[in-house]
Amino acid sequence: MPQPSVSVCIPVYNGERFLAETIRSVLDQTYRDFELVLLENASTDASFDIMRSFSDPRIRIERNPSTLSQPDNWNRAVELCRAPLIKLVCADDLLHPRCLEFQVGPMEADPGLAVVAARRHMIDEQSRVIVPRRGLAGLLGVRTSVEVARRVVRNGANPIGEPGNVLFRREHFFAAGGWREDRRFIMDLDLWMRLLQYGEFLGLPETLAAFRIGRGSVSAENEQEIYDEQRLLIEELGESAHFQVRGLDLQVGRLLAPAGRARRQALFAISKLSARRDDRKQSESMAAGASD
Template sequence: MSAASVSVCIPAYQAGRYVAGTVRSVLSQTFEDFEVVVLDNASSDATPEIVRGFADPRVRVLRNDRVLPLAENWNRAVAESRGRYVKLLCADDLLHPDCLRRQYEVLATDPGIALVCARRDMIDETGAVLAANRGLRGLVGRHEPDAVIRKVVRHGGNPLGEPGGALFRREQFDAVGGWDPGWKFPMDLALWIRLLGHGAFYGQPESLAAFRIAPGTLSAQAGRAEYAEQRALSEDLASDPVWGVRPVDRLVGSAMAPWARLRRVALFLMARSQGARN
């Protein structure tokens, strides 16, 4: 049996509440040439039983003997995949039905593109949409890497989005060394930046994924530590002459960073309020 074209890698830790819906959202794709790799990170809740309950032959379930750190776990999930193109989907997020088809078409038809990202919806614990069609402001369509990096610096946060909204080439992921454990909160953005050393970026205007905002997630824990890491990453980019970041980009980014953080905090407060009412 030949390998699938696309691998959707789902690292799952204590994900019993959401992981079934996450896997179902992948199995409901209009694109058919994919595999699902679920890596249970030694969960002690119902996660193992839930993920092993899927009889679909496209789903492969693996389990770690011990709980691995985030980057190591995500890297193992990708290492176990067999597809030419890879998406990492957190175990509480969702894909819209056309996500894989639309993103596969971009990478398969343009070898010069290293990363494709789509806009996404922000959802709460129940799946209700808190904010629709978010992200990629000024980044829709095809963009050269240096232009994207300047946008990242000016944004002050992560304008490209979380892993669920992205698709990349396995070969290039391996070439850049995968997820970098030196970062925690901006680990996804740090990978996107390194991938852009291999090709262009393509931003899709439609919302093709849903990012869940819920208590207990890594994103919910973010605060000053996330802000400090984001600023450190932006400074690294601004100081690297290969990207051609201008002084004005750095100034705009310094001004915008607090607003990027406040927007994210506001979404988590909104999700908390919604949860209290439900």
């Protein structure tokens, strides 16, 4: 098949609950010149059967013979991609139908761009929006890597976002070293900053993706590790000659890191509350049906 302009890859491990919805959100893109690489990571659920239920010719299904770690699996997903532009989508997240349309154009028009990001909704297990239009505060428009680094350090969290709302170049990914095993809980932000050593950043004002916060998500279950790795990244950026982070930026970032942690904890708490409410309604509905 001819090389597509964009590769969207979805690494999957036991993702049966939301996988079909995620795949449909990719296939429903208004921009059509893409391939969808589905990498099944030796799951024990019905993920592979769900993948095979789709017959779109743009889909390519791959399987790992044994389960890889998340960083290794994500790296292999990108390795399997053929296009010069890459988007990785987690198996429970969603894309807006115009996500690729809005992001591909700027990347093709400006070879100096290394990363294009958009805002995203935070959604719960029922795909309801918990927090709308999140991210990219102070990062809209074209920004240099120095500007982005200073904003990231001062933010104390991840103002750019997760893989689903970001588009990057395949050549930069391999030049930067890919997803890092020792940054498992902030793999996305760590990679974005290394990619920005090769070009500039574009922040789009549109909301083009949705990041799901579920009870069993990696983010929800490893908040302390996220916080620790975030603080390490802040210090690394401060020591980098390339990013020119100032002492004042570091001081602000160290002070605001607990606030970034508090924001994450609040999101996890809202998601859990929403899930418990849904469980209660389901139980009440089942009880009412039994009494009938």
